[in-house]
Structure formats: structure tokens, C-alpha cells
Amino acid sequence: MPVKHQNGTDIWRRRTTKQSVAHSAMWLTGLAIFAVCWQQISNATTWFFVWDAPRIASDIWTRATPPRWEYISQLGRPIWDTLNIATLGTLISLCLAVPVAFLAASNTTPSRLFIRPIALLIIVATRSINSLIWALLLIAIIGPGVFAGVVAIAIRSIGFCAKLLYEAIEEIDAVQVEAITATGASRWQVMAYGIVPQIMPAFAGIAVFRWDINIRESTVLGLVGAGGIGLQLSSSLNVLAWPQVSLILLVILVAVVISEWVSAKVRGAII
Amino acid sequence: MSTELEAILGKTWRRPPFVTNPMLRWGLLSAFCAYMVAAYMTIEINWSRVYEGLDRGGQFILAFMTPDFVSRASDIWSGLLESIIITVAASVVGILISIPIGLGAARNIAPLPVYMICRGIVAISRALQEIIVAILLVAIFGFGPLAGFLTLSFATIGFLSKLLAEDIESMDRSQAEAVRASGARWAQWINYGVQPQVMPRLVGLSIYRLDINFRESAILGLVGAGGIGATLNTAFDRYEYDTAAAILILIIVIVMALEYISGIVRARVQ
Numbered sequence A: 001m002p003v004k005h006q007n008g009t010d011i012w013r014r015r016t017t018k019q020s021v022a023h024s025a026m027w028l029t030g031l032a033i034f035a036v037c038w039q040q041i042s043n044a045t046t047w048f049f050v051w052d053a054p055r056i057a058s059d060i061w062t063r064a065t066p067p068r069w070e071y072i073s074q075l076g077r078p079i080w081d082t083l084n085i086a087t088l089g090t091l092i093s094l095c096l097a098v099p100v101a102f103l104a105a106s107n108t109t110p111s112r113l114f115i116r117p118i119a120l121l122i123i124v125a126t127r128s129i130n131s132l133i134w135a136l137l138l139i140a141i142i143g144p145g146v147f148a149g150v151v152a153i154a155i156r157s158i159g160f161c162a163k164l165l166y167e168a169i170e171e172i173d174a175v176q177v178e179a180i181t182a183t184g185a186s187r188w189q190v191m192a193y194g195i196v197p198q199i200m201p202a203f204a205g206i207a208v209f210r211w212d213i214n215i216r217e218s219t220v221l222g223l224v225g226a227g228g229i230g231l232q233l234s235s236s237l238n239v240l241a242w243p244q245v246s247l248i249l250l251v252i253l254v255a256v257v258i259s260e261w262v263s264a265k266v267r268g269a270i271i
Numbered sequence B: 001m002s003t004e005l006e007a008i009l010g011k012t013w014r015r016p017p018f019v020t021n022p023m024l025r026w027g028l029l030s031a032f033c034a035y036m037v038a039a040y041m042t043i044e045i046n047w048s049r050v051y052e053g054l055d056r057g058g059q060f061i062l063a064f065m066t067p068d069f070v071s072r073a074s075d076i077w078s079g080l081l082e083s084i085i086i087t088v089a090a091s092v093v094g095i096l097i098s099i100p101i102g103l104g105a106a107r108n109i110a111p112l113p114v115y116m117i118c119r120g121i122v123a124i125s126r127a128l129q130e131i132i133v134a135i136l137l138v139a140i141f142g143f144g145p146l147a148g149f150l151t152l153s154f155a156t157i158g159f160l161s162k163l164l165a166e167d168i169e170s171m172d173r174s175q176a177e178a179v180r181a182s183g184a185r186w187a188q189w190i191n192y193g194v195q196p197q198v199m200p201r202l203v204g205l206s207i208y209r210l211d212i213n214f215r216e217s218a219i220l221g222l223v224g225a226g227g228i229g230a231t232l233n234t235a236f237d238r239y240e241y242d243t244a245a246a247i248l249i250l251i252i253v254i255v256m257a258l259e260y261i262s263g264i265v266r267a268r269v270q
Helices: A018-044 A047-051 A055-066 A067-072 A076-104 A115-128 A129-143 A146-170 A174-182 A188-222 A231-239 A242-270 B003-008 B024-044 B047-064 B073-104 B114-127 B130-139 B145-169 B173-181 B188-224 B229-237 B241-269
Strands: A005-006 A011-012
Touching: A018 B130, A018 B145, A047 A055, A055 A146, A055 B130, A067 A076, A067 B114, A076 A115, A076 A146, A076 A188, A076 A242, A076 B073, A115 A146, A115 B241, A129 A146, A129 A188, A129 B047, A129 B188, A129 B229, A146 A188, A174 A188, A174 A231, A188 A242, A188 B130, A188 B188, A231 A242, A242 B114, A242 B130, B047 B073, B047 B241, B073 B145, B073 B188, B073 B229, B073 B241, B114 B145, B130 B188, B145 B173, B145 B188, B173 B188, B188 B229, B188 B241, B229 B241
Parallel strands: none
Antiparallel strands: A005 A011
């Protein structure tokens, strides 16, 4: 226990002198890095605009309120598209994520040396690129529209679903698998009767969780032209129709809250 | 012999269904089929356009084999550096702000009015998409990394405060109470009773958030909030797939490195 001698008595301290010096040095380095970063941001900023910001913000606020409620009649189709992008994207990604997860889990992979690293690479690569970037790419390849959004969401979700799923597969109870194997089951029968029932609740939870995230992400895919309500948002922003923008933002907010509520309910029922 | 066993004997075993209630099971299944039909009817896919695009898709995949880091090197590096700067600054500020809000959003240490306010902040921050916040902040503060920095800081608050508050709510009460019983002031109570219990998770979450912030910073450039996104967007618009592939590879490598570091850090603190 580190102690400090003061007037002949020992006083408790949290760290030894060496530890506290190292601790301060770490903080100092962190502070220096932050200062450099802030300096760079500050240099790249037009401070006049920043000092002007409160006025601009209140200006935008007065333009944006009240929202143009009539516009909601034109939002039905975009909302349906958004829902389709999220749902179909999630379904496709689940179909693709299941094999990847089985190839990536160390207890089910056919080859730890060759196939598992490839599966893990697929997981990292699809996870680390945002769905908007996937959408940009797919629009360049297959043209703008809802389909590009569906594919973007599907690709982006593979990594997330496969990662959570292969972690669930690695945590299964090996005894049950062994019991099925002992009955003389084939490899696929072991999969169907020993492994799948154990990961089914996790799978359903992951699916609903990702669907909730995908609703959020699909609301903004339209900004790059991939369909959904983001398309309306971007066209309203381009013509500075602030009352429409505020209505669309409200609709997105409601959609996000509803999807989160649904996903929480369903996960609560499963787990 | 028990009646239960008698009822089963002589019948082939069938796998129990995942949803036990048959009404619910068939209801869900038919609703799902109805939805799929409706979705299929309304979605428009221009298959000829898709078919034409496959060529370019192939080109893009080939571009990953020959990424071009050189011809736009200065744009790529300045964009990437800006992304990293935004990420670091926003993570630091976001974490610093989210600690008091996280304390306020934990029901077991905050009074009800503070709790309501902090939970409200968390809810707003979580409900708003990063990219939407970025659009609004670019409109207010002008183009540049400041808007991106503020966006990510704001998003960090919602994420970190919520998880920190949940961790504080599930902490061991007796340790905090022991510190309080020794006559500690409020700040000492937090510092010696609460903080040591939540610190490992806070460090882990902070590193994780750093990772998320970097990924998000890659798209902020699309709406003019600074970072690598602007370069990437230009590369796609000009069909310079080799440059785009180079940028994507750099992003993937950095994310992998961050994930690796965060794994080490989390293993050390936990």
C-alpha cells in the first residue's frame, strides 16, 4: 500500500510516487495531443461565421417553425420506401451473415487457418465502412434508387450481424452438440439439432436489433440518392424549404422512436 | 408409467417450434408474407440498369487489387489527417461532457429533476442521426471541421452517457456506502466510491467510441463537415475507383488497428 510520511505518521495514498508521475505524464501527453488537434480545427475554421452562429441558428429556427403539416401527404411513399430499405436490407444481410458467422466461429469453421481469416476480413471490411459510403458506391454501380439503398444496408449489416452471431456460436454448450453427434447424426444434422436451437434466441435478438439500427440509417440514405425519406430531406434542403425540413426531421424522429420501441419490446419477449 | 410418457410413446419426435403459440406463429408468418408481397410490388428495380452496372462493379472490385495511393496522395493524406483530428478532439470533448451527464442520468446518485434533464439530453442526442446533426451544424457554423467536431461530440454524449449511467446504476452499492460512511464529501464519494467501480468500463467504452467516431468522421465530408468523406465523394463522382479503393482500404486498416488497440486496452483494464 503506498503511503506518505508526514510528521512521523503514515498517510494513505492512492498511488506510489512513480505511478503518479507516470499518470501525470500520460495526462500531459493527452492534453498536448488534444491541443494540437484543436489548433488544427481552429485554423480551418472561419471564426466570423462561428460568432455569427446564434443569429443564424435563430434565423433558421424562425424559418423552420411551424412545420408545413400539409407536406405529410407527400411523405407516405418515402416512409414506405425507407421501411422497405431497412427491412429487406436486414433480411438479405441475415441470409449472407449466417454462413459467414458459421465460417468465422472457431468451433464450426471448416478451416481455422484459411477460411476463418477470410470470414473475419469480410466482417471487418463490411463493418468499418458506413452505409452512406456503400450507398455512394452502389449508386455509381447500379444507379440511384431504392434498390441501391437495400443493397447498401444489406452489405453494411453483414459484418455487424455475423460478428454478434459468431460470438453467440462460440459460446454454445458443447455438451448438447456432443449428445447429438453421439446419436450418429451427420454434420448437417448436428448443425440443425445441436447448434441452431441454441443460437436461435440470439439470432432473433440480433435481427431485430439490427433492423432498428437500419431504420435509422435508411432515413438518411436518400441524401446521396439511395431512396427513402432522405431524398425528400435533401431536395427540401436544396431549395431551403425549412418548414418541410422540420416536418421531415420530426417524422424521422417519430420513426426512430417507434422502431426502437418495437425492437425493445420484441427483444424483451425473446430474452 | 406416467400418462405424459404414454402420450409420447409410439409417436415420432418433432422439433418444438420457436414461437410456441400457434396463433401468433401463423399470424406472424402470414403478416411477413403479406409484407413481402407488398414490398415486392412497390419496389422498383431497373434490372437493365443493374445489368449495365455490373461491368463497373467488376471494375471497382478490380480497383481494390490495384489501389492508387499516389496520384491524389496530398488530398488523401490531408483528408485522413483531418478525419483523425476531428475524431480525437471530438472524442476528448465528448467524453469530458458525457461524464457529468452520465452521473446525472444515473437514478441512484442523481436527484429526480437532474435525472430527467440528463436523460432528456441523452434521448435527444441518441435520436438524432449524426449526418442530420452535421447538416444542421454546417448550416449554422459554416463548412469545415468545426461542424464535424461538434457533431461527433454531440453524438458521443448520447452514447457514452447512456452506457455510463447504466453501469453506475448497476454498481455495487455497499462499496459506495462504505466510502460515504467514512464521512466523505460528495466529490470524494464519487471519486473513491463510484469512479473506481465504473472506470474499467468507461475506458473500454471510450476507446470503442473513438473507433465509432473515426468511422463516422469518414462520412461527415459528404455534407461538408470536414474529413476524408469529401475526397471519397469526389473520387466516386469522377469514377476514379482506384483512388476510392485506396481511401476505403486506408479506412479499413485504421479501423482494424483501432479495434486491435481497443482489444488490448480493454483486456488490460478489465
